[in-house]
Amino acid sequence: MSRFRPTENREVPGLNLAAMPDLIFTVLFFFMIVTHMRDVKPKVQYQIPQGSEIEKAHQSGLVYLFIGKRVDQQGNVTSDETCIQVNKRIVALSQLGDAVQRERDRMPEDVRQHMVVSIRADRNTEMGLINDVKQELRKVGALNINYSATFSRNPQKHN
Numbered sequence: 513m514s515r516f517r518p519t520e521n522r523e524v525p526g527l528n529l530a531a532m533p534d535l536i537f538t539v540l541f542f543f544m545i546v547t548h549m550r551d552v553k554p555k556v557q558y559q560i561p562q563g564s565e566i567e568k569a570h571q572s573g574l575v576y577l578f579i580g581k582r583v584d585q586q587g588n589v590t591s592d593e594t595c596i597q598v599n600k601r602i603v604a605l606s607q608l609g610d611a612v613q614r615e616r617d618r619m620p621e622d623v624r625q626h627m628v629v630s631i632r633a634d635r636n637t638e639m640g641l642i643n644d645v646k647q648e649l650r651k652v653g654a655l656n657i658n659y660s661a662t663f664s665r666n667p668q669k670h671n
Contacts, residue, residue: 556582556583612649
């Protein structure tokens with residue numbers, strides 16, 4: 513017969529934390545890879561319209577053009593006037609062509625030929641202003657334009 517030893521002085525073994533830093537750095541690396549950092553911070557407030565035929569745009573050669581109400585650093589609307597923002601700068605409609613041309617000149621030569629202007633306009637922006645913007649873009653040869661929208665599952669039919 514075997515003898516049983518008393519378990520009075522037995523302690524719980526310590527937890528091995530040797531793999532913890534590896535796990536933390538793996539999770540940190542994962543979030544760094546999947547997180548998308550915004551290149552351009554909008555200085556105008558806009559609400560994207562909805563559409564039913566939506567395609568994802570390619571990243572290289574994009575010039576962002578925001579149209580909406582001007583906001584401050586906290587996101588509060590500061591003016592009822594509709595403003596135009598090209599990448600990081602607010603411009604007047606008359607300066608839009610020059611601003612887009614400057615953005616084109618900053619691009620590498622191979623990307624410059626495939627430049628796309630991505631218009632992110634507020635859904636309440638007047639169509640006359642959108643047409644004026646398109647005319648200014650035509651003057652500088654920026655003919656590739658895409659319009660940003662959110663996907664609508666129920667497209668509205670117009671008569």
